[in-house]
Amino acid sequence: MTARHLAALVLLVPGCAALLLSAAGLLLLRDVYDRLHALAPASSLGAPLVVLALAVDTGPGRAAVKLLFTGVLIAAGGAVTTSALGRVTALLDPDGPEEVEH
Template identity: 40%
Template sequence: MTVPGLVSELLLGAGVLVTVASSVAALLVRSLYDRLHFLTPVTSLAGPLVGAALAIGNGWGTTTGQILFVVLLLAVTGPVLGAATGRLARRSAEPDLGRSR
């Protein structure tokens, strides 16, 4: 096995481990807000780890560029979508929260 292949497999394993751990933890908590917090490692850690593993495994090329672009989109939009979901859930729980008086 080559060094890039080994590094790729280690990064992929770490990304899968983060995803599985976050998923199991999200199943164990009851609060929506706690579940949203367990989504963060998937978008901020697992996505880049898996993307780096695929980029190293594939080498440089068009496919690697597309993979890195998707990882960048995930890293940028993941936290925004999590925050928007939390705000919407809070607003649904407290209907008068967003209204001016």
């Protein structure tokens, strides 16, 4: 086992744990806002860690750059998407929070 492979495993384990915990939160939580909060770590922490682990294991080169770019897009896009979904849910849900900034 090389040092690069070991470093990839160190990144992969918490990334997979974040993805699995988010999936469990999606299945176990019933409130739409709780579910939205439970899924946020999957896109902001879990997927980027998995992508980073893959890039480390791949080694330097074009493939690693593509993987890192994908991870940045997932992290940035996931946060924006979660925020947008929360806002739309609050606007459409009659039982949702009363105060929504426009």
